[in-house]
C-alpha cells in the first residue's frame with residue numbers, strides 16, 4: 810500500500826528585497842517565487858519559466874534545485890545565481906533578490922567590451 814500523504818519538507822527562506830529582509834516558508838515542491846507569493850511577498854518576475862532572468866537572485870546560504878533554469882549558465886548556478894521562478898529549496902535559504910543586472914553582466918558582459 811503506497812502512502813499518498815508523504816510529508817514534504819518545508820524550508821525557511823530569508824530574502825533580501827531592496828535592502829529589507831523578509832522571511833517566509835517554502836516547501837520543497839514549491840518554487841521560491843511561489844513560496845513568497847503565498848506569504849504575500851512580491852518578488853520581481855515576468856516569464857515564470859526560467860528564461861527571462863527577471864527573478865534572478867544570489868543564494869548566499871543553502872541550496873536550490875533549478876533544472877528548468879534555461880536562462881542561466883550552469884557555471885553561474887554553481888556560483889550561487891538562481892532563477893527563483895524555477896528554483897525549489899533543498900535547504901533553508903538566505904538569498905538576495907534583484908540580481909537581474911548583475912546576472913546579465915556576469916553572463917554577457919565580456920561580449921560588450
Ligand code: FES
Nearest residue numbers: 855857860862894
Ligand atoms: S521570471 Fe523569467 S526567469 Fe524567472
